[in-house]
Amino acid sequence: MRGKLVGRGMVFVVLLLMIFGANTELAAKEPIKVGMLADKTGGLAAYGYSHEKVLRAAIQKINKEGGILGRPVKLYVEDTESKPSVGAMKFRKLVETYGVDFVIDSNSSGIAIACAPVAKELKTPYFPCAGATEISGEKGNRYVFQLCTCVREECKGVAKFAVNNIGKKWATVVVNYAWGWSNEKEFKKYITENGGEVVKSIRVPLGTSDWLPYLRKIPKSAEAVFFANFGSDFLSFIRDLHAIRPDIKKLGAVYVLSGQDPKKLGPAAEGLYCIAPYPTRLEGLNTPYNRAYRKLIGVDEEGLEIGTGKRFVLAYDWAVWQAMFALKAAIEKSGWKNRKDTPKVIKALEGMRYEESLEFPQGSGYIRAEDHLAIVGLYVEQIVKGVLKVVTKIPAQEVVYSPTVDRTKEPF
């Protein structure tokens, strides 16, 4: 009789311990809050869709594997409406209303530049996925990390290939805002350094439907055109250019082919080259890590979402994925517990090196301490018979340039 009581008592006590023990564990597992500025509507609506899916997939993987330092990651997503003023307001909302400690993304350079000072004011590390060089330059600050390729890297990397393989005399056609001007300036600088020449620079307002009047100004002496546009502008550009100069060679900046099906572009796009930090098709980077990454985010070998057939903007999706994992590594390395520890996370990110892996499928690289820019390699793709093929890989050494700022000296 007594034995039974003691036995039951012990079972009861053990049960109590388990329940209470579990509770205290749960209480310690306060989530790490991450905010996302997704461009879900407006001119960049195509980007927000895939960026959000990729980040969610990354966080799902992290949480499945036990979270970061045992804590689950919770994601809050807000729509920037592709407008800098809305983006800045939503940044504040993410931090002030939801209490996020880190913010990832917007694909728009304008939004990134508008949010940079807000990130510093609210002492929140910010990881935009936009290409303007100024983000890791004069318009950035110690809280901002540009973990994607920037325009200067892209132009520097491609210049030699362009002069040797595409043409020597160039015209540039860019959309009229920061990302466009950045491309225009950097391309001219590096093409000239490599023995080429820019004979005409043309700027076109965003959203122009008829590009014929602008493109008519491309001089006959130009053998090739370097262009920076995307979306509806790209479609108008490629169609109107073909009408005027079907012979001219074309090199596009990063993004130009975002969301487009090369087959549907027809002869107007045949032979077109474009800079790509990440190959659209699996064939261009057929590593086990890339295969696994693409499986987790749900795209097939052609870059289409499995199930819906929607085109992902793979050109910068990887930057969103890698930003999350870089952040995870930094939190683990620095032992970040709450906002007071944010300077530690920033210091951990400065100079961080990473190897090609499932977390960093784009390739090995490092985060430069002085300007918070990711130093990685990139690719050049070409549309051959309606199919995008990688034609060359440009290693990180050819892409790197001296930093223009030193954030490590900046106070928090």
Place this chain on the structure above:
Amino acid sequence: MKRGFPFLLVISLLVLGLILPRGARSLMVQMMAFSIFAMAYDISLGFTNQCSLGHSVFFGAGAYGTILPMLHWHFGVLPSVFIGFLLGLVLAFLTGLISVRLSEAYFVIVTAIFSAIFHLLAMDMTWLTGGDDGLSVTLPKIGFGPLKLSLYHPLGTYYFVLAFLLAGYLALRTIVGSPLGMIFVAIRENEKRTAFLGYNVRTYKLIAFLISGTFTALSGGLYAVSLRYATADFFSLYWSIIPIVWCLVGGLGTLIGPCIGVALMSLFQYYVSAWWTYYLVIFGVLILLILRVSRRGILGYFIGRGARGGWRL
């Protein structure tokens, strides 16, 4: 109770600044800045029937007039806001001279053209405006003798903007209640008869337009200060159309009505956009429903219902 209402509102705004959580407080700051814009626009549309589509010119000018001196010449916040205010006055005068003499639809289009011209120029002159990407600025502290107020303090921007909102409201309410205001209403009700009574209608319409444009610029300056940022997008047609939405949804010609419109739209954008990306569909339907029930907007509905006297706000 009706007399005491505005007093109650002021006290609530003062207290809310202290008790609201940070996110809601930032939203309030935006709503307060926009309320000045909405009330200013009401002077033009609600009180003198001038449906301008050009107010984005003043809004953007106020924003840049405030940001540029701080950025390039290290002016203080208050002087910069004042410069934005003055810039609005000058531009309202120049555009008003040209537009006010035109009748209804022509007035609308010419003001819209001004908005388009300024937007094009602002997007093009990126060396000055930073184009669509805009310009960010670090706000200096505001000094009152030995006291230094930093707008980066969580409560700083809120009370800064609130002060201007109260001052602006008092100014506009006084104007509207004065003989000048009566003439505005007379012009709205029957322009011909007012002219017949010997008033130079064009001059009074210009004055109303001036007041409207100037306070719109003030709103633009305050909004830029709250964001620490200005962009060429502030000159776009969107910012000309949105005050009309505020006024018509909230209630024209009441000064407070447009503020209700601001609150509704801002709350909608802030909260509903998080549940449903396509929140504007709901807002579009809401606009249609509100206008269907009351062409005079929400407040107009209650005033109409509220029998004699209505609310003297």
Place this chain on the structure above:
Amino acid sequence: MPEGVGFILFYLINGLIWGLIIALISLGLSLIFGVMGIVNMAHGDIYMIGAVLSFYFVSLFGNFWISLLIVPLIVALIAAPTERFILRPFEGHPSVTMIATVGISFILQQVALATFGGIPKKISSPWEVSFDFLGVSYPGYRLLVAAISTLIIIGVWLFLYRTSLGILIRASMQDKEMASAMGINVNKVLIGTFVLGSVLAAIGGVLAAPISQVFYLMGNDVILLCFIVVIVGGLGSLEGTLIAALILSSVEGAMAAFLTPTEARAMIFIIMVAVLMLRPQGLFGSKRT
């Protein structure tokens, strides 16, 4: 670089072709405002809907010309009840209609975004031929657009001057009070006008899609220009709208040869302000007291 006359002529003709498309859309706007007092801020979005529907039909049937026939029918079916049940109570109050149609604009844009998506799409040109003249390969389709637009405009004119409904619409435009005093079927006139105006905008969208692109915000590109054309042409004057559209687009086109197109657009705006200052009623508008 400018090779003289050929160069300028290229820009002039390009401007003229867009002028015809803008004329189509603006005629619709002018009718809607002139007869019903609706300041249709959603007019550009009807243009967009025309292009979006055309995209779907081209994907389904592979034939562009079918969409030119079907899209107007679909738009008519949507426009008629919209006028009768949604906009009718607001007519006669311009600023209210302005905001009501802003509401409709929000709805149309977001529905297009939710269904069609945020990625701009291309409709291939139904006529891939190019003609070599003026120093470039000029797309034949653009010339075809000019021809079709002209035919439609002539068709609209015949409708307004030769059919009874058309005459009623014109009468209502010139003098609303008189028209209703004479016992005209107001319902028919109002619905008919709104449908006609919307269909014109939608056809503009169908024609423009292969030479611009299909995107849920494409309406914003044209709406302001169309309003300006209607006013500068003179409210209540369809001839004025047509002429204003053609002259403004051609002049802007020609100026784009020397200036950047952005500067050319700004110059056009300044010229229009000047026109309105000298002639406040527009080119062909009547002097109203």
